[in-house]
Amino acid sequence: MLPKYYEFQNPVKINAGQDALETIPYELKQMNASRPIIITDKGITNAGLLKTVLNAFDDSELTIGIIFDETPPDSSLSTVNRIAELYRKNKCDSIIALGGGSPMDTAKGVNILISENTDDIRKFMGADRLKSKMQPFIAIPTTSGTGSEVTLVAVIYDEANQVKMPFTSARLLPDVAILDPRMTIGLPPRITAATGMDALTHAIEAYTCLQKNPMSDAYATAAIKLVGENLLKVVKDGSNKEARFAMANASTMAGIAFSNSMVGAVHAIGHACGAVAHIHHGNAMAILLPYVMEFNMDMLGNLYGELLLFLTDADTYTTIEADKRAGKFIETIKEMNKKLNELCKMPIKLYDAGLKKEQFEQVATTALNDGAMLPNPKELSKKDVLEILERAF
Amino acid sequence: MIQTNYRPGHKLIQRSVVKAGFLALGRGIESASHFEKSVQEEIKNWQEGFSFTMNVLPFGPKLAMRKKNGVLKMISLKKGETADLTVEIKNLTTAFRMITTQMGAHHVFAQNKIGVSGNIADSMRFIRIVYTVEAYLFPKILNKNILKKSPKMDIKKRFNRWHIYTRGMLFGN
Ligand SMILES: [Fe+2]
Numbered sequence: 001m002l003p004k005y006y007e008f009q010n011p012v013k014i015n016a017g018q019d020a021l022e023t024i025p026y027e028l029k030q031m032n033a034s035r036p037i038i039i040t041d042k043g044i045t046n047a048g049l050l051k052t053v054l055n056a057f058d059d060s061e062l063t064i065g066i067i068f069d070e071t072p073p074d075s076s077l078s079t080v081n082r083i084a085e086l087y088r089k090n091k092c093d094s095i096i097a098l099g100g101g102s103p104m105d106t107a108k109g110v111n112i113l114i115s116e117n118t119d120d121i122r123k124f125m126g127a128d129r130l131k132s133k134m135q136p137f138i139a140i141p142t143t144s145g146t147g148s149e150v151t152l153v154a155v156i157y158d159e160a161n162q163v164k165m166p167f168t169s170a171r172l173l174p175d176v177a178i179l180d181p182r183m184t185i186g187l188p189p190r191i192t193a194a195t196g197m198d199a200l201t202h203a204i205e206a207y208t209c210l211q212k213n214p215m216s217d218a219y220a221t222a223a224i225k226l227v228g229e230n231l232l233k234v235v236k237d238g239s240n241k242e243a244r245f246a247m248a249n250a251s252t253m254a255g256i257a258f259s260n261s262m263v264g265a266v267h268a269i270g271h272a273c274g275a276v277a278h279i280h281h282g283n284a285m286a287i288l289l290p291y292v293m294e295f296n297m298d299m300l301g302n303l304y305g306e307l308l309l310f311l312t313d314a315d316t317y318t319t320i321e322a323d324k325r326a327g328k329f330i331e332t333i334k335e336m337n338k339k340l341n342e343l344c345k346m347p348i349k350l351y352d353a354g355l356k357k358e359q360f361e362q363v364a365t366t367a368l369n370d371g372a373m374l375p376n377p378k379e380l381s382k383k384d385v386l387e388i389l390e391r392a393f
Numbered sequence: 394m395i396q397t398n399y400r401p402g403h404k405l406i407q408r409s410v411v412k413a414g415f416l417a418l419g420r421g422i423e424s425a426s427h428f429e430k431s432v433q434e435e436i437k438n439w440q441e442g443f444s445f446t447m448n449v450l451p452f453g454p455k456l457a458m459r460k461k462n463g464v465l466k467m468i469s470l471k472k473g474e475t476a477d478l479t480v481e482i483k484n485l486t487t488a489f490r491m492i493t494t495q496m497g498a499h500h501v502f503a504q505n506k507i508g509v510s511g512n513i514a515d516s517m518r519f520i521r522i523v524y525t526v527e528a529y530l531f532p533k534i535l536n537k538n539i540l541k542k543s544p545k546m547d548i549k550k551r552f553n554r555w556h557i558y559t560r561g562m563l564f565g566n
Contacts, residue, residue, distance in 0.1 A: 125510070210499060371513040374499050374503075378541065379540075
């Protein structure tokens, strides 16, 4: 069924595959930029990825104004302010984000400060508050999960007031996303597994929540197919370049899907688990996904059933009766989790991920106040969330 | 035909319906904040003086409310004053569909026809308050469109509904 109305936007150019990094100097030139800043973190430098990126600039006419690798694991207000100051002082004219979610969010924050020519980012908190032309912005993801390279949201932590500030605007979307297989090849199995399950959750929630539409459906189903075919492969053998590249594509496609369709209750509860018990986002997604789906089953069963075709294959799909497909879909995800747990010890219960029973109450209250609850088609009460936590514990 | 400086007209009916609807919703919220437990639970999280506003772009109608003495009161914001939470409906027709129960708040969000400035948790609280009050204002048959789940109307709730329809609409308490 088509929605009565929907909006869909993805203006990000995607340069993907072999030698994708080498296209950056040309892309910057196209945008009249010649002094980029590279925003990344220590882990990326230590893994040698920064060096690979820098090599891609050899024999170009560009000067890299600043290389900043001190981004903390959670993008913070003070870091964003500090980088913006460096950016201005060194007369940079474009932004390159290299890393996972944190460098991406940090770069988006810097872009706000510079483009809106302000010192106080808080003025731009909320939806659609940005009005200025943005700085040229290229994103190079080094994990296959967040999809930040194609999402219009940034979350920045205000340490002084201890709040997470959300910013959403199409202007935050990068101009170019670079998917280069070299960037994810060294990702440890556990992070590969967790981020892969995050991508899968993005696609499933995009396909089943209130904002679903035919455009995002196309991206979501294609992403699910790639995850189904490649996630276990790549966790078993991280050096499998083809599977790595497939996961990078899956993650970006799932990102496009959920940036337009939003996510649902898995994310709402997962965000709360992160806020209360510091559970890794991808781990929380993997653990909660099957249990939230069981909760949603009576309303979303037919959609879950449709997705079985993409997660498994046509043979499996056709041999299973129509009304059993949704159940099989959830079961398949549970099996995937189990295999990932065997392969790399990815936790599949909240207890193993570090949640304590005493924290249930707080997780439930926090989850109900999360924006991702809204697009979930089935209403969740506090009691519902507590029951889901209990089953996933 | 070549025409220059065409000035668009006005949607007078939609505007007056939304205006009346906002007034009813505002009175309903005022009233519910006096006796409805779930609304009081939500308001507890807001400091005294907390304000929110729901505006239709570009020039209204507007509904603004503030927490005073532990309950919610309709107010009008001064020029240039911003509320702690601002919810903006992007066009009049969307507000009209909302007020006439053709669309629920979650649908309006899903269609990206609403913008929020402020804290996400506060906007979730606001939406829950609107849901609760709408459940009182409209009969079940209409509620089905706008609420994900219609609440059971027990005796107490029926009494509350009657209260909102009578005292609430007139005096807001
Ligand atoms: Fe996610």
